[in-house]
Amino acid sequence: xxxxxxxxxxxxxxxxxxxxxxxxxxxxxxxxxxxxxxxxxxxxxxxxxxxxxxxxxxxxxxxxxxxxxxxxxxxxxxxxxxxxxxxxxxxxxxxxxxxxxxxxxxxxxxxxxxxxxxxxxxxxxxxxxxxxxxxxxxxxxxxxxxxxxxxxxxxxxxxxxxxxxxxxxxxxxxxxxxxxxxxxxxxxxxxxxxxxxxxxxxxxxxxxxxxxxxxxxxxxxxxxxxxxxxxxxxxxxxxxxxxxxxxxxxxxxxxxxxxxxxxxxxxxxxxxxxxxxxxxxxxxxxxxxxxxxxxxxxxxxxxxxxxxxxxxxxxxxxxxxxxxxxxxxxxxxxxxxxxxxxxxxxxxxxxxxxxxxxxxxxxxxxxxxxxxxxxxxxxxxxxxxxxxxxxxxxxxxxxxxxxxxxxxxxxxxxxxxxxxxxxxxxxxxxxxxxxxxxxxxxxxxxxxxxxxxxxxxxxxxxxxxxxxxxxxxxxxxxxxxxxxxxxxxxxxxxxxxxxxxxxxxxxxxxxxxxxxxxxxxxxxxxxxxxxxxxxxxxxxxxxxxxxxxxxxxx
Amino acid sequence: xxxxxxxxxxxxxxxxxxxxxxxxxxxxxxxxxxxxxxxxxxxxxxxxxxxxxxxxxxxxxxxxxxxxxxxxxxxxxxxxxxxxxxxxxxxxxxxxxxxxxxxxxxxxxxxxxxxxxxxxxxxxxxxxxxxxxxxxxxxxxxxxxxxxxxxxxxxxxxxxxxxxxxxxxxxxxxxxxxxxxxxxxxxxxxxxxxxxxxxxxxxxxxxxxxxxxxxxxxxxxxxxxxxxxxxxxxxxxxxxxxxxxxxxxxxxxxxxxxxxxxxxxxxxxxxxxxxxxxxxxxxxxxxxxxxxxxxxxxxxxxxxxxxxxxxxxxxxxxxxxxxxxxxxxxxxxx
Numbered sequence: 072x073x074x075x076x077x078x079x080x081x082x083x084x085x086x087x088x089x090x091x092x093x094x095x096x097x098x099x100x101x102x103x104x105x106x107x108x109x110x111x112x113x114x115x116x117x118x119x120x121x122x123x124x125x126x127x128x129x130x131x132x133x134x135x136x137x138x139x140x141x142x143x144x145x146x147x148x149x150x151x152x153x154x155x156x157x158x159x160x161x162x163x164x165x166x167x168x169x170x171x172x173x174x175x176x177x178x179x180x181x182x183x184x185x186x187x188x189x190x191x192x193x194x195x196x197x198x199x200x201x202x203x204x205x206x207x208x209x210x211x212x213x214x215x216x217x218x219x220x221x222x223x224x225x226x227x228x229x230x231x232x233x234x235x236x237x238x239x240x241x242x243x244x245x246x247x248x249x250x251x252x253x254x255x256x257x258x259x260x261x262x263x264x265x266x267x268x269x270x271x272x273x274x275x276x277x278x279x280x281x282x283x284x285x286x287x288x289x290x291x292x293x294x295x296x297x298x299x300x301x302x303x304x305x306x307x308x309x310x311x312x313x314x315x316x317x318x319x320x321x322x323x324x325x326x327x328x329x330x331x332x333x334x335x336x337x338x339x340x341x342x343x344x345x346x347x348x349x350x351x352x353x354x355x356x357x358x359x360x361x362x363x364x365x366x367x368x369x370x371x372x373x374x375x376x377x378x379x380x381x382x383x384x385x386x387x388x389x390x391x392x393x394x395x396x397x398x399x400x401x402x403x404x405x406x407x408x409x410x411x412x413x414x415x416x417x418x419x420x421x422x423x424x425x426x427x428x429x430x431x432x433x434x435x436x437x438x439x440x441x442x443x444x445x446x447x448x449x450x451x452x453x454x455x456x457x458x459x460x461x462x463x464x465x466x467x468x469x470x471x472x473x474x475x476x477x478x479x480x481x482x483x484x485x486x487x488x489x490x491x492x493x494x495x496x497x498x499x500x501x502x503x504x505x506x507x508x509x510x511x512x513x514x515x516x517x518x519x520x521x522x523x524x525x526x527x528x529x530x531x532x533x534x535x536x537x538x539x540x541x542x543x544x545x546x547x548x549x550x551x552x553x554x555x556x557x558x559x560x561x562x563x564x565x566x567x568x569x570x571x572x573x574x575x576x577x578x579x580x581x582x583x584x585x586x587x588x589x590x591x592x593x594x595x596x597x598x599x600x601x602x603x604x605x606x607x608x609x610x611x612x613x614x615x616x617x618x619x620x621x622x623x624x625x
Numbered sequence: 626x627x628x629x630x631x632x633x634x635x636x637x638x639x640x641x642x643x644x645x646x647x648x649x650x651x652x653x654x655x656x657x658x659x660x661x662x663x664x665x666x667x668x669x670x671x672x673x674x675x676x677x678x679x680x681x682x683x684x685x686x687x688x689x690x691x692x693x694x695x696x697x698x699x700x701x702x703x704x705x706x707x708x709x710x711x712x713x714x715x716x717x718x719x720x721x722x723x724x725x726x727x728x729x730x731x732x733x734x735x736x737x738x739x740x741x742x743x744x745x746x747x748x749x750x751x752x753x754x755x756x757x758x759x760x761x762x763x764x765x766x767x768x769x770x771x772x773x774x775x776x777x778x779x780x781x782x783x784x785x786x787x788x789x790x791x792x793x794x795x796x797x798x799x800x801x802x803x804x805x806x807x808x809x810x811x812x813x814x815x816x817x818x819x820x821x822x823x824x825x826x827x828x829x830x831x832x833x834x835x836x837x838x839x840x841x842x843x844x845x846x847x848x849x850x851x852x853x854x855x856x857x858x859x860x861x862x863x864x865x866x867x868x869x870x871x872x873x874x875x876x877x878x879x880x881x882x883x884x885x886x887x888x889x890x891x892x893x894x895x896x897x898x899x900x901x902x903x904x905x906x907x908x909x910x911x912x913x914x915x916x917x918x919x920x921x922x923x924x925x926x927x928x929x930x931x932x933x934x935x936x937x938x939x940x941x942x943x944x945x946x947x948x949x950x951x952x953x954x955x956x957x958x959x
Binding site: 123124126127134206207208209211213214226227228229234235287290305306307308309332333334335336338339341342344345346347357500501503504506507520532544545 | 659660661664665666667668670671672673674675676677678679680682683687689717718719720721725726729730788789792793796797800814815816819903904905907909913914917921
């Protein structure tokens with residue numbers, strides 16, 4: 072306790088020093104960066120932290136927050152997302168249109184080039200997508216192309232042991248057709264209204280022929296078409312990018328360079344305090360000190376996160392959980408807010424829906440009517456379900472992660488206290504293996520981070536399977552109404568209409584209650600006095616690098 | 626001598642092979658028991674069999690033996706040895722050359738070790754000599770108490786307190802007084818900076834050296850106390866040499882021999898300390914690389930790094946053995 076108090080005091084003292092020194096600096100050049108308008112210095116350098124386990128900058132292979140946020144300034148996608156609503160708008164694309172949601176015509180703006188001078192045309196997209204979709208390339212974003220016709224033929228076949236028995240029959244997606252240099256026609260395996268929304272994702276960026284010719288070189292030194300180009304990547308240490316002067320589109324950052332320092336862990340708070348980083352999140356021990364610092368609070372930004380943590384049930388196995396009343400009882404017995412306040416204040420918010428509210432189109436709060444904490448209603452529901460079998464212990468399965476174990480211990484305690492059900496946690500290193508093999512004998516933790524900003528992505532990939540008999544692999548859930556609502560959404564004429572149908576699918580979940588939403592993540596950052604106009608992307612949770620204004624006042 | 630070197634080299638290679646085989650077995654069993662690292666590639670998603678197979682191939686884990694618990698996977702091991710023999714240390718799971726990783730990480734760790742060794746030597750020889758010279762006096766008691774205190778502070782406590790309490794204000798002060806790019810400002814940077822490796826490694830190195838110095842202080846003290854009562858010292862004194870000459874030439878110099886040996890032996894221990902130091906100070910070094918590789922069951926990287934480390938160790942040991950013989954006429958190898 073004493074040490075923590077001392078640390079807090081020291082941290083406060085430090086930030087006071089910081090405040091006084093940079094306050095003086097601000098006066099010298101009349102720098103009004105905090106007021107926004109035109110505060111950016113075209114030569115300024117933005118200094119960010121990057122996780123050390125980033126291994127590639129190949130768009131087709133980048134699927135973690137860190138390389139996605141680097142590539143967001145190095146590449147331009149067909150569409151980009153509105154920072155407030157996350158709705159897509161055309162960027163490299165002139166238009167994205169479809170009459171039947173199955174055949175999509177993408178017109179590409181003329182005269183765009185890669186940083187090596189090659190044209191950004193329909194062929195540039197087709198070659199990237201074909202490479203990603205070809206199974207043996209084992210790209211992280213391979214599965215995004217499942218919806219495009221011809222995907223199946225590009226995957227090998229395997230026997231039960233997982234050995235490849237049949238090599239893929241095709242090397243290109245039959246559903247991709249380069250009509251002319253500026254027109255790409257995409258045929259899907261079935262109608263999907265959200266296809267246009269997917270196109271802004273990293274996995275759909277174009278690549279240059281030079282990149283395809285030497286994929287390994289391109290993975291560490293990308294040839295982008297965005298406003299910044301990678302100067303040097305000293306893997307494991309640092310990554311620098313600077314403005315590409317020949318960039319022709321509008322959304323270019325108003326500063327000169329970005330310098331990412333790689334960190335093995337998340338221990339970069341002291342570097343932020345020392346003025347070496349422009350964005351940071353304090354470690355739990357420093358959280359309170361930061362929250363109590365009025366100066367730091369002025370440079371704090373917070374937004375909803377898109378990741379949902381929920382409790383799922385092995386509906387494929389007999390047990391009390393096959394009764395919806397039992398699942399309700401569990402949900403009503405969890406004191407979400409109390410647990411967050413005690414364990415992770417400010418880092419999670421209680422979830423009362425299956426789709427993040429406001430984070431993606433169609434997300435709405437309060438769709439889960441049984442996500443409130445109500446011990447009496449929980450007891451009543453348990454009674455209705457026939458109670459918990461005497462002498463049995465409820466096993467909650469989860470992966471091995473300290474924070475999550477603490478969270479689920481608190482959830483277990485909540486259940487035990489309010490329903491009298493004894494429980495045990497089973498943190499397993501084989502979590503994914505066992506989940507896939509349906510090897511769980513009790514409820515289990517699950518987590519979902521959406522791939523593209525659309526409510527459909529929280530629903531169909533997680534709950535739909537089309538398998539009436541067995542249900543989906545992970546939970547054994549199947550609902551005809553749910554699948555019908557998803558299908559109606561996929562076939563809708565407009566995105567708005569589709570979103571409404573997907574909301575109906577969520578309503579089916581609210582009735583069937585196959586899973587219990589627990590918490591949503593929260594994104595927050597402290598930022599230095601060098602930066603202003605800080606907007607967090609509601610979807611990725613990262614600062615919008617193209618909107619930032621940076622001045623090297625300090 | 627020639628035959629000795631040949632025999633030692635053969636022994637060294639055998640040791641190396643044994644180390645590699647044991648490691649291979651451990652990592653193989655880790656994969657078989659803990660689940661395939663290829664699955665982690667997919668995160669929360671359930672891959673199709675074909676997708677999983679493709680990633681397994683990419684990760685070099687497509688041999689069916691990795692799915693059979695208890696199978697020692699001799700085939701992949703033999704393949705790996707063949708590649709190593711040709712100087713090909715392979716790539717990590719995501720395709721980065723192991724030699725490239727080591728080439729980036731090793732210099733940082735070596736720099737850190739150099740600072741640590743100098744600190745050990747200075748503190749050990751300095752304080753140990755003073756304690757032995759004034760045995761039983763207050764200086765001796767003070768130094769012994771200090772060495773106990775040092776033992777009581779593990780390296781992570783030292784680093785934690787340094788980073789979160791001292792580094793930021795010291796860095797601020799130095800920046801304001803001497804400028805942001807001045808040496809003092811760099812010394813107190815809360816993290817390693819690749820552009821200024823020596824300056825930013827100094828303080829972490831001193832702290833890591835300090836944390837391990839207690840054993841050296843006691844070793845030097847004990848060894849010198851023995852010398853003080855030794856025959857050669859009595860002889861030197863009886864020849865009428867000054868006390869200063871006796872202490873410097875016959876006590877301190879003699880006590881350096883066990884310290885040199887101990888530095889060698891403690892080196893491996895220092896690697897463990899380096900994992901913590903590198904992790905906390907964000908130094909891209911061998912300890913951190915190995916740590917992450919083990920966590921991610923990155924077989925090729927673990928084996929590659931350890932093999933390179935073991936090869937260096939075996940080679941150094943061989944050189945030291947031969948050097949002993951060259952330096953000390955009493956040692957003869959047959």
